[in-house]
Amino acid sequence: MIEIFLAGGLLMWPLLACSLIVIAISAERYWTLNPAKIAPKTLLAQVWTWIKNNQLDATKLRELKQSSPLGYILSAGLSNSKHGRDIMKDSVQEAANKVIHDLERYVSTLGTIANIAPLLGLLGTVLGMIEIFNGIMLEGSGNTNVLAGGISIALYTTVAGLVVAIPATIANKYFQRRIDAIVVTMEEEAIKLIDALHSERRVDVKVV
Numbered sequence: 001m002i003e004i005f006l007a008g009g010l011l012m013w014p015l016l017a018c019s020l021i022v023i024a025i026s027a028e029r030y031w032t033l034n035p036a037k038i039a040p041k042t043l044l045a046q047v048w049t050w051i052k053n054n055q056l057d058a059t060k061l062r063e064l065k066q067s068s069p070l071g072y073i074l075s076a077g078l079s080n081s082k083h084g085r086d087i088m089k090d091s092v093q094e095a096a097n098k099v100i101h102d103l104e105r106y107v108s109t110l111g112t113i114a115n116i117a118p119l120l121g122l123l124g125t126v127l128g129m130i131e132i133f134n135g136i137m138l139e140g141s142g143n144t145n146v147l148a149g150g151i152s153i154a155l156y157t158t159v160a161g162l163v164v165a166i167p168a169t170i171a172n173k174y175f176q177r178r179i180d181a182i183v184v185t186m187e188e189e190a191i192k193l194i195d196a197l198h199s200e201r202r203v204d205v206k207v208v
Contacts, residue, residue, distance in 0.1 A: 121161020128154025
């Protein structure tokens with residue numbers, strides 16, 4: 001394996017760096033994008049209990065804000081709930097935009113690597129082919145076995161680029177879908193809170 005890596009040339013090193021970045025980001029995002037930590041199922045019920053029992057004060061609001069990303073969104077809405085539904089909704093949306101930006105951190109890097117890794121591999125192959133044909137021009141095509149072996153070595157970087165790009169693409173799509181699902185959950189919880197405070201409609205707050 002080491003021999004194949006070294007035979008691939010200098011562009012194998014940036015491809016190796018890309019593969020390590022993909023692994024690091026995937027591990028970090030998998031740990032961070034935990035729906036139970038980002039949007040706890042019992043949080044809205046807890047907030048609603050505080051509101052009904054008139055226990056929601058500055059301390060509780062600060063505790064809510066620091067508890068989770070969903071808590072941050074709900075606290076932003078509650079802080080402006082007295083100014084009307086529209087202001088509360090705008091505050092929730094602004095907080096949600098910040099939370100979504102944090103959730104998407106590094107995920108775009110996976111997409112970038114998925115795009116550039118095959119290009120790096122192709123570049124390595126092209127450079128290898130140029131080197132082979134330069135050798136043919138200087139020394140002739142003499143031994144076809146040597147020529148075939150040189151071409152196969154030149155293709156190593158293309159293979160390496162695809163090996164890096166495919167997992168990066170899968171990871172990028174996976175985390176995007178996970179983020180989308182989390183965002184939908186947070187939107188639903190925020191809407192329930194807004195409706196509970198600014199409408200007569202019965203709100204179904206699930207207690208788990």
